[in-house]
Amino acid sequence: MKVPYFDLPAQIRALRPELDAAIARTLDACSFCLGPDVAEFERAFAAFTGAAHCIGYNSGTSALHVAMRLLNVGPGDEVITTPYTFVATSWAIAYVGARPVYVDIDEQSMNLDPGLVERAITPRTKVVMPVHLYGHPFAIDPLLAICRRHSLPLVEDAAQAHGARYRGRPVGTFGELAAYSFYPGKNLGACGEGGALVTNRADYAARARSLREHGSNVRYYHDEVGYNYRMEGIQGAVLGVKLRHLPAWNAARRRLALRYHELLAGTPLRLPRETPDAESVYHLYVVRHAARDRLREYLSGRGIGTALHYPVPLHLQKCFADLGYKPGNFPVAERAARECLSLPIYPELTDEQHAFVAAAIGEFTGW
Ligand SMILES: *Cc1c(COP(=O)(O)O)cnc(C)c1O
Numbered sequence: 001m002k003v004p005y006f007d008l009p010a011q012i013r014a015l016r017p018e019l020d021a022a023i024a025r026t027l028d029a030c031s032f033c034l035g036p037d038v039a040e041f042e043r044a045f046a047a048f049t050g051a052a053h054c055i056g057y058n059s060g061t062s063a064l065h066v067a068m069r070l071l072n073v074g075p076g077d078e079v080i081t082t083p084y085t086f087v088a089t090s091w092a093i094a095y096v097g098a099r100p101v102y103v104d105i106d107e108q109s110m111n112l113d114p115g116l117v118e119r120a121i122t123p124r125t126k127v128v129m130p131v132h133l134y135g136h137p138f139a140i141d142p143l144l145a146i147c148r149r150h151s152l153p154l155v156e157d158a159a160q161a162h163g164a165r166y167r168g169r170p171v172g173t174f175g176e177l178a179a180y181s182f183y184p185g186k187n188l189g190a191c192g193e194g195g196a197l198v199t200n201r202a203d204y205a206a207r208a209r210s211l212r213e214h215g216s217n218v219r220y221y222h223d224e225v226g227y228n229y230r231m232e233g234i235q236g237a238v239l240g241v242k243l244r245h246l247p248a249w250n251a252a253r254r255r256l257a258l259r260y261h262e263l264l265a266g267t268p269l270r271l272p273r274e275t276p277d278a279e280s281v282y283h284l285y286v287v288r289h290a291a292r293d294r295l296r297e298y299l300s301g302r303g304i305g306t307a308l309h310y311p312v313p314l315h316l317q318k319c320f321a322d323l324g325y326k327p328g329n330f331p332v333a334e335r336a337a338r339e340c341l342s343l344p345i346y347p348e349l350t351d352e353q354h355a356f357v358a359a360a361i362g363e364f365t366g367w
Pocket of ligand 1: 026058061062085086088089131157159180181182183193194195226
């Protein structure tokens with residue numbers, strides 16, 4: 001048996017007639033840059049997250065960048081964020097000339113540790129930007145309490161958490177702004193690149209639309225320096241099709257995760273666990289083991305694909321060397337980077353494949 005780490009071809013095969021029809025309509029209309037398919041998807045995704053406004057972009061990275069612009073973050077400013085995430089969270093900060101200020105993560109959730117945030121706040125702090133890592137909501141209430149005490153806006157990097165819930169409410173509207181990615185491997189993925197911002201604030205939404213279109217509301221009149229960050233029409237059409245399947249896909253991921261919890265409970269692996277307030281959408285199922293590399297090789301030998309999210313924390317990346325961080329600054333994140341292993345989890349994974357993965361892990365750990 002082969003168990004690929006991710007099986008995008010299986011997902012696309014199942015959707016092919018629906019996708020073909022949606023893309024054909026966009027081709028007929030020649031609405032390639034924004035257009036009605038994107039507008040329709042924005043309405044549907046706003047409703048999905050419970051936000052008043054959704055603005056589509058050409059990537060999640062672009063959406064995060066625009067979030068920093070909307071909050072007027074610039075040179076000399078600091079943004080408190082996690083060192084344990086995909087690099088794009090920090091790109092947004094670097095793009096506007098500000099400084100990422102890292103705070104270590106919580107051992108169990110691997111999300112930003114709210115207990116460490118307050119001492120990182122300085123007069124230069126402009127924003128707090130945690131990540132709902134692996135689809136599991138971060139500690140929203142404790143972080144919002146800190147933000148309110150210091151009059152700081154919270155930005156949610158929700159790129160891995162489409163539909164995740166905190167105290168029963170979808171993530172995305174707890175902060176001032178939330179950014180999503182529709183990279184093909186995400187729980188909701190385009191056939192190409194895509195991203196979005198959601199917000200309840202009409203003023204942010206209006207400026208967010210202008211910034212994605214060259215800083216312009218009226219063609220050839222430019223109010224501020226903007227970008228070409230428009231979502232493509234075809235991606236809007238594709239995302240409109242896929243969004244209708246997302247609730248069932250998220251439910252399938254949750255079912256697989258709960259089953260992994262059961263099958264792996266007796267092994268020495270450290271398993272992900274939901275906090276009482278949170279409902280994860282299991283973008284990734286990341287276990288931890290001290291002999292991670294040997295376990296990974298063993299599974300590979302049995303035809304099982306795995307991945308590492310993430311092998312190097314951001315404070316130790318070459319691109320951020322000038323921030324002056326050193327090994328040992330964030331011990332929890334550094335240990336997570338050494339021990340993490342992402343197991344296959346996607347709606348198309350069969351029960352047989354799933355049981356095969358669990359059995360192979362049992363063999364390796366002698367359980
Ligand atoms: C995927 C991702 C992004 C970037 O999204 P792109 O659409 O690839 O630009 C940002 N943050 C996190 C946490 C992500 O996982």
